[in-house]
Amino acid sequence: MAFVYNMESNRSKYQVRAAGSASPLPDYLAVLNPEQREAVLHTGKPLLILAGAGSGKTRVITTKIAWLIRERGMDPRSILAVTFTNKAAREMADRARLIDPRAGDAMLRTFHSFGAWFLRRNGSLAGLAPNFVIYDDDDTVSLLSTLMEDLSRAEVKLAAQYISRAKDYFLSPEDPELDRINYHREFRDLYARYEERLRQIGNVDFGDLIKKPVEILRTMPEVARRFRERFRVILVDEYQDSNVAQFALLKELSGPETYVCVVGDDDQSIYRFRGAEVRNILEFPDRFPGADIVRLERNYRSTSPILAVASSVVDYNRGRLGKTLRAERGGGKTPTLVFLPDQDAETDFCAALIEKSAGASGKGAYAGWAILYRTNAQSLGFETELLRRRIPYRVVGSLKFYEREEVKDALALLSFLVNPRDEVAFRRVVNKPARGVGAATVDRIVGFTSPDSGAGGDLAVTARRMLPDLPAKARAGLIAFLEAIGSGLAALVPEPVSDSPAGDLPGEELGDVPGGKGEPVLEQAGAGRKPRGKGDAPKVREELRAGEGLSVCVVRLVEDSGIAGYHLSHDEIAGNQRIANLQELANAASLYPATRAGLLDFLEHIELDRSIAEDAGDAEDTVTLITLHNTKGLEFRRVIMTGIEQGVFPRDDKKDDDLEEERRLFYVGATRAMDELYLCSCARRRIFGRTMAMEPSIFLREAGKSSLRIIGDVPYGFTRQDRHSGGSGKSGAGTADSRQRRRSSDGRWQTGDRLFHDDHGYGWVTEIQEGEEGPLVQVCFETGRELRFLSRHQSSRFMKVGDDV
DNA sequence: TAGTTTTAAGTTTTT
DNA sequence: CTTAAAACTA
Numbered sequence: 001m002a003f004v005y006n007m008e009s010n011r012s013k014y015q016v017r018a019a020g021s022a023s024p025l026p027d028y029l030a031v032l033n034p035e036q037r038e039a040v041l042h043t044g045k046p047l048l049i050l051a052g053a054g055s056g057k058t059r060v061i062t063t064k065i066a067w068l069i070r071e072r073g074m075d076p077r078s079i080l081a082v083t084f085t086n087k088a089a090r091e092m093a094d095r096a097r098l099i100d101p102r103a104g105d106a107m108l109r110t111f112h113s114f115g116a117w118f119l120r121r122n123g124s125l126a127g128l129a130p131n132f133v134i135y136d137d138d139d140t141v142s143l144l145s146t147l148m149e150d151l152s153r154a155e156v157k158l159a160a161q162y163i164s165r166a167k168d169y170f171l172s173p174e175d176p177e178l179d180r181i182n183y184h185r186e187f188r189d190l191y192a193r194y195e196e197r198l199r200q201i202g203n204v205d206f207g208d209l210i211k212k213p214v215e216i217l218r219t220m221p222e223v224a225r226r227f228r229e230r231f232r233v234i235l236v237d238e239y240q241d242s243n244v245a246q247f248a249l250l251k252e253l254s255g256p257e258t259y260v261c262v263v264g265d266d267d268q269s270i271y272r273f274r275g276a277e278v279r280n281i282l283e284f285p286d287r288f289p290g291a292d293i294v295r296l297e298r299n300y301r302s303t304s305p306i307l308a309v310a311s312s313v314v315d316y317n318r319g320r321l322g323k324t325l326r327a328e329r330g331g332g333k334t335p336t337l338v339f340l341p342d343q344d345a346e347t348d349f350c351a352a353l354i355e356k357s358a359g360a361s362g363k364g365a366y367a368g369w370a371i372l373y374r375t376n377a378q379s380l381g382f383e384t385e386l387l388r389r390r391i392p393y394r395v396v397g398s399l400k401f402y403e404r405e406e407v408k409d410a411l412a413l414l415s416f417l418v419n420p421r422d423e424v425a426f427r428r429v430v431n432k433p434a435r436g437v438g439a440a441t442v443d444r445i446v447g448f449t450s451p452d453s454g455a456g457g458d459l460a461v462t463a464r465r466m467l468p469d470l471p472a473k474a475r476a477g478l479i480a481f482l483e484a485i486g487s488g489l490a491a492l493v494p495e496p497v498s499d500s501p502a503g504d505l506p507g508e509e510l511g512d513v514p515g516g517k518g519e520p521v522l523e524q525a526g527a528g529r530k531p532r533g534k535g536d537a538p539k540v541r542e543e544l545r546a547g548e549g550l551s552v553c554v555v556r557l558v559e560d561s562g563i564a565g566y567h568l569s570h571d572e573i574a575g576n577q578r579i580a581n582l583q584e585l586a587n588a589a590s591l592y593p594a595t596r597a598g599l600l601d602f603l604e605h606i607e608l609d610r611s612i613a614e615d616a617g618d619a620e621d622t623v624t625l626i627t628l629h630n631t632k633g634l635e636f637r638r639v640i641m642t643g644i645e646q647g648v649f650p651r652d653d654k655k656d657d658d659l660e661e662e663r664r665l666f667y668v669g670a671t672r673a674m675d676e677l678y679l680c681s682c683a684r685r686r687i688f689g690r691t692m693a694m695e696p697s698i699f700l701r702e703a704g705k706s707s708l709r710i711i712g713d714v715p716y717g718f719t720r721q722d723r724h725s726g727g728s729g730k731s732g733a734g735t736a737d738s739r740q741r742r743r744s745s746d747g748r749w750q751t752g753d754r755l756f757h758d759d760h761g762y763g764w765v766t767e768i769q770e771g772e773e774g775p776l777v778q779v780c781f782e783t784g785r786e787l788r789f790l791s792r793h794q795s796s797r798f799m800k801v802g803d804d805v
Numbered sequence: 806t807a808g809t810t811t812t813a814a815g816t817t818t819t820t
Numbered sequence: 821c822t823t824a825a826a827a828c829t830a
Contacts, residue, residue: 084820112820137819153825154814206820274819375817377822397819438806608820629818651817665818688815689821 028063028099032056039294040064042261043072046288048239048281049263052325053310053671054301054635057263061235062092064261065106066099068233076105080253081235083110086609088237088633107231111246113608115209118216120600122223125216127199131600133415133422134607135198135205137164138408142424143201146446147193163191167207168275170214170245200450200457201421210245217252228255238632239264239284243275247287260288266321267314270629270665272657282321299325299671301635303332305707306677310670313702317660335670335677337700339712342684342691343643347385349680350640354623355389357638363621366392368637370624372669374649378642379625386623393623397630402610406567406578410585411606413557417488418599421449421457433566435477441470460485481561488557493595544583550598551590558582628669639673641666642680645694647687666699679708683715 024030029037036056039049040063051057065081068074083089089108096103109117120130135143137160144163145156162182171178173192181187198205204212217224234254236242239262242250254260262284269278285291299307304327311325340346350371358365371382379395386393401407409432412425420426423446431437445463455461460482467475544564546555558564564582568575588606592598624636628649643649650662670677681696696718700708705719751765 086820110820209820270818271820273817377816434807436806610820627818686821 028066032059032063033298035294035296035298036060036063039296040067042292042294043259046259046284046291047261048284048288048291048293049261049296050293050321050323051263051265051296052299052323053265053268053668054299055296055325056298056300057237057265057296058088058092058095058633060296061237061263062096062099062103064235065096065103069102069106070100074233076102077107078230078232079106079235080114080231080233081106081108081237082114083108083237084241085633086110086113086611089113091633092237110608111242111249112206112209115213115249116604116608118213119204119209122216123212125220125223126212128204128212129202129419131202131419131596133203133419133425133600133603134209135203135424136607137206138403139203139424140164140205142427143197144190144194146423146427147197148190159187159190162187163194164205164207165275166191167205167211168243168245170211170248197423201423202419202457203422203424207245210243210249214245214248214252217249224252224255227253228258231258233259234261236260236262237264238268240266240269240278240281241271241276242280244277244280245275247277247280251287267317267323267664268632268668270632270661270668272661278319282319295323297323297325298328300328301674302671302677303327303329303675305332305334306670306673309335309677309703309707310667312704312707313663313670313699314667316702317663319660333676334707334709335673335679335703337679337681337703337705337708337710339696339710339714339718340680340682341713343381343682343686346642346680346682347381350382350642350678351385351389351391353640353678354386354391358391358623366621366623368675370626370631370634370636370639370672372626372628372631372639372641372672373643374628374651374665376627378648379627382625382642386625391623392621393625394620396624396626397611401581401584402606404578404581406563407581407585409563409567410554410558410582411603413485413488413561413563414554414599414603416460417485417553417557418596418603420460420485423459426459429561429563430481431477433562435480435562436473437477437481438474441474441478484557484561487560488553491553491556491594492599493593544579544586546586547590549590550592550594550602551586553594553599554582554586554589558586628665631672632668635672635674637674638676638678639669640678640680641669643685644679644681644697644700645685646697647692647694648685649697650699663699663702679703683713 029040032040033056036059039047039060049057049060051060061081065076065079068079069076081089081092083092089110093104093106093108096106096108107114116134119126119128119132123130123132140163141153141156141160144160145151145153148156148159151159166172166178166181169177169181171181173188173195178188178191198208217227231253234250236250241264250260250262262281264281266278266281269276269281272278280287285293302310307325307327314320338349340349354366354369358369373379373382376397383393383395402411409429412422412428415422416425416429426446427442430442445459445466448466449455449457449459449462455465463478464482467478470478544555544559546552564579567578567582589602592602626634628641644666646652649666650659654662679700681700682694684691685694686692696715701718710719
């Protein structure tokens with residue numbers, strides 16, 4: 001059987017034959033190195049693949065999928081491969097299909113997308129209707145704020161984070177272990193009430209997409225059995241980023257017969273802050289007894305000087321599985337460390353460097369460059385400078401399309417259409433534009449809508465029933481809203497169509513939705529029938545055009561609800577852009593059928609994949625601006641890491657485990673570079689509009705100055721002190737020293753010192769405590785306020801003044 | 806209640 | 821500095 005395997009020609013040198021083997025290996029296996037091949041051909045026991053950066057991890061997974069189908073006669077549909085990002089899932093599917101087209105039938109999804117798929121089919125076992133909508137973090141906060149009215153938004157956000165973390169750790173409100181997340185009684189109650197409310201509404205949050213499937217699998221052995229029969233092979237990518245709940249899901253899905261293979265790199269674990277549990281990978285051999293480990297330690301991406309710098313930094317971490325990455329590429333340029341006076345000089349340096357190099361090389365040269373930074377906010381300066389020099393660029397990951405107000409409004413309308421129990425969506429749009437339906441009315445409606453009120457929790461039904469009892473103004477407004485919803489509903493083709501563009505496997509015999517999908521969710525009688533054109537739903541010029549499929553529904557909802565008109569009239573300048581965004585949303589919807597199922601599918605895809613389709617993105621010759629986190633899995637010929645200063649990278653509140661995570665982030669960033677690596681560090685930086693003095697990041701010292709070509713004004717003390725001999729894991733010593741120095745040069749604070757603070761005016765020091773984070777200065781201001789400061793953090797905000805002032 | 810002004814607060818990272 | 825939330829006024 002002939003097949004075509006696309007591969008870069010320079011890899012042909014790996015086309016070897018297996019030693020001692022009489023028959024030649026097929027090409028797609030011959031290109032692998034011995035360790036890679038061992039990983040691909042491994043069977044029978046659980047397998048942990050420790051894959052260093054650039055060691056051909058994706059190739060191994062995709063090849064393994066193809067090999068299982070091709071050589072082991074495995075049904076593609078019995079293979080499940082989970083990743084963490086949609087991009088990774090797509091890439092994996094594409095590459096696996098290149099080796100064998102049948103791989104397209106394997107289930108390749110993100111953890112969350114798999115969870116949603118599972119719940120659509122089996123959620124009813126946990127009391128979840130199949131028409132649930134997925135709440136994002138914003139919606140979660142909105143819902144939570146209705147449960148804790150007297151708290152500020154910031155406090156609600158914090159609570160939402162705790163709940164999200166609790167679910168990451170597979171902790172329910174009644175779990176004793178919940179104390180580890182937050183030991184307050186109130187939190188436990190709040191969490192319980194939130195869960196109850198979510199259940200009544202019939203929606204799920206992100207955490208539920210993992211947690212609920214585990215609960216179902218644990219309590220229903222026959223469901224678990226069915227899934228274990230279905231999926232004989234489970235592959236997990238980026239395993240170091242999995243959390244406790246995801247581990248539990250993996251455990252429940254895998255029986256004694258299941259072949260489990262996880263791939264990861266403990267040095268690239270950078271999502272601890274959102275619940276990733278590095279121990280999942282560290283303890284894999286214990287949790288899956290008899291597991292084999294294959295190490296992929298040959299790096300094909302970076303030249304050895306680059307790898308040396310990256311490894312040197314991450315070597316300072318303790319608690320690693322430990323592996324030695326070897327560069328297969330010899331030679332190469334020494335990475336450059338650039339000391340710059342300030343961030344303007346930094347942007348200028350980067351732009352000039354790229355201009356000089358790429359401008360001269362011509363075609364395709366810009367695409368080789370990437371500028372990396374710690375926080376999204378840092379991208380602004382680079383954008384303006386690149387724009388000024390007419391250097392083409394693209395910013396990865398900062399497209400907040402689905403977070404825009406008008407888009408969220410439209411999505412809320414659509415969500416409500418699908419699930420009229422959705423309180424969050426209802427509150428968001430029922431009085432937008434203002435229709436006289438105030439908070440009092442909304443609270444009344446929501447209050448009357450209990451699950452057993454006969455309306456089944458349906459807010460639209462309750463609202464309609466309450467119409468006669470409402471004041472005229474509110475009544476008229478509510479009618480207008482219900483009409484708009486009815487109008488959107490009328491745009492849907494009534495008969496249930498079960499196909500979806502999402503590529504769900506056809507003929508899914510595994511746990512089909514009970515009762516079918518055609519169940520009416522919203523009564524279509526009354527308001528929706530009313531002919532339009534009464535003037536209460538003004539057409540928004542010809543700005544919005546409905547195309548195919550679901551876009552008809554989107555456009556009609558947006559126009560008839562008055563959302564489009566609201567945004568257009570509200571802000572003349574931004575309005576047109578907002579209409580354009582709504583149009584883009586409608587365009588995206590046009591790919592889906594105008595059915596209830598299509599709408600559900602559309603919403604699910606938006607919730608789970610926020611990245612906007614970058615079809616042409618790969619082909620374009622542009623510089624990439626990207627956060628360090630977002631670079632994982634990517635590679636560039638030339639990489640500039642910027643803002644490598646204490647306080648920025650690492651952030652200065654990081655210590656111990658968090659600091660180690662930052663160090664891994666450095667490792668991830670540096671190992672993206674194939675040919676050239678530049679590290680930038682500024683002496684001054686504007687933070688909150690204030691210019692602050694910065695120190696070089698401790699990571700720069702850890703990189704080893706002898707491994708770097710250093711240019712620019714080297715800060716005092718940088719070259720003098722080299723890294724500690726022996727290279728022990730003692731991190732943070734350098735920071736402590738420098739803090740000490742800076743503090744003493746300012747002069748220590750004493751009780752009675754008078755000072756001036758930019759925001760609070762004059763005051764005097766009343767007390768000094770030695771806090772964990774340095775001296776804690778208590779100040780009494782002339783305004784009467786008493787405040788405490790960490791002198792280390794705030795030193796530039798207040799200054800000592802003499803007695804004469 | 807809606808829209809405005811004032812104040813404060815915060816800048817990781819994401820499915 | 822930018823943005824979001826609280827407070828205020830018409």
